[in-house]
Amino acid sequence: MKNKDEALDKFILFKNEVETQTVKKLKRLRSDRGGEYESSKFNKYYQTFGIIHEETSPYSPSSNGVAERKNRTFKDTINSLLLTSGLPKYLREEALNTACHILNRVPLKYNTSTPFELWKGRKPSLKYFQVWECLANVLVPEHKRKKLGPKTVDVVFLGYVETSYALRFLVIKSEISSIEVNTIVEFCDIVFIEDVFFKKIGISSSVLLDDSLASTSIPENVEKMTNVGVNPSSTSLTHEELDEPRQCR
Numbered sequence: 618m619k620n621k622d623e624a625l626d627k628f629i630l631f632k633n634e635v636e637t638q639t640v641k642k643l644k645r646l647r648s649d650r651g652g653e654y655e656s657s658k659f660n661k662y663y664q665t666f667g668i669i670h671e672e673t674s675p676y677s678p679s680s681n682g683v684a685e686r687k688n689r690t691f692k693d694t695i696n697s698l699l700l701t702s703g704l705p706k707y708l709r710e711e712a713l714n715t716a717c718h719i720l721n722r723v724p725l726k727y728n729t730s731t732p733f734e735l736w737k738g739r740k741p742s743l744k745y746f747q748v749w750e751c752l753a754n755v756l757v758p759e760h761k762r763k764k765l766g767p768k769t770v771d772v773v774f775l776g777y778v779e780t781s782y783a784l785r786f787l788v789i790k791s792e793i794s795s796i797e798v799n800t801i802v803e804f805c806d807i808v809f810i811e812d813v814f815f816k817k818i819g820i821s822s823s824v825l826l827d828d829s830l831a832s833t834s835i836p837e838n839v840e841k842m843t844n845v846g847v848n849p850s851s852t853s854l855t856h857e858e859l860d861e862p863r864q865c866r
Contacts, residue, residue: 624653625662632666638736647671649681691716702750703816704787708775711785711801715749715776747774747784752813755786755804757793767792773815778803789815 618627632643646663648654650672663670673680694716695709704712721732722741733741754769762768770793772786783803791798 621651621653624651625656625659628659629662643668645669645671647673647681647684649673649678649684650675690720694720698749701816702773702814704750704773708787711775711787712749718777718779719746745777747809748811748814749774749776750815752789752810752815753786754808754810755802756806757796761795762793770796772802772804774809775801781805 618624628646635641635643644667646654646668648670653659654670660670662668678685691713695712698704698712698716699706699709721736722743724731728735731741751774753772753774755772756769757767770788771790772788775785775787777784781803783805784807786802786804786807788796788798788800788802791800796802
C-alpha cells in the first residue's frame with residue numbers, strides 16, 4: 618500500500634480472501650483511530666456489510682497491543698535480515714515478505730499452533746526453508762540463453778513465492794544477455810550454496826558484485842522476470858506440497 622487512500626481497497630481484498638478461504642464472516646475491525654479507517658467511504662462499507670468498527674482509546678496504543686507488538690516483530694526481523702545480509706535497503710519489501718512467510722510458520726506464544734496451521738487446518742512443511750541471502754546457482758531455461766555459453770547465473774536468495782513452487786532471487790552475476798545484474802527473478806531449478814553469503818563474499822571470490830547494489834533506491838533495471846517451464850512437474854506445486862527439500866550443497 619503506497620498511501621492511506623488505498624486502505625479501503627486493500628481491506629476489501631483482505632475481507633474477500635478471508636471469507637472465501639475460511640468460510641467465515643468478518644464481523645469486526647479494530648483500528649488505532651487512523652483517519653483512513655474513519656472516512657465516509659469506509660463508514661458506508663461498515664454499514665453495508667454490518668461490520669462493527671472498534672477503536673482504541675485515544676493515545677493508548679497498548680489497547681491495541683497485539684497488532685502493535687506484531688508490527689514491532691516484523692520491523693525487528695526486517696532490520697535483522699538487512700543488517701546481517703548487507704543487502705541494500707530497496708530490498709526491504711522482499712525482507713518483509715520473507716519475514717511474514719517465516720513468522721506465519723512459527724508457533725505462537727499463547728498457542729502451540731502456528732498461524733499457518735490455524736489458517737489452513739494443517740501443519741506447515743519446513744523442508745523447503747533456505748538461509749536468507751545465501752548464494753545459489755539457477756539454471757536458465759533454454760529459450761533464455763544461447764546454445765553455447767553459460768547455462769546458469771549467480772543469485773542471492775530473497776524469499777518465497779506464495780502461489781507457486783518458485784523462489785525469488787536477486788541476480789548478482791550474469792553472463793547471459795537476457796538476464797541483467799540486479800534483476801529480481803523467480804526460479805525453481807536451483808542449487809543452493811548455503812555456506813556462502815552475500816556479505817561475506819571477498820574480492821577474491823568468483824562472484825562479481827555490481828557497484829549499484831550499494832544504492833538505497835530502486836535501480837531502474839530491477840524488474841520481475843518469472844521463469845516458467847524449467848521444471849514443469851514442480852511448478853504447479855506450492856511450497857507446502859513439496860515432499861523433498863530442494864537440492865543444496
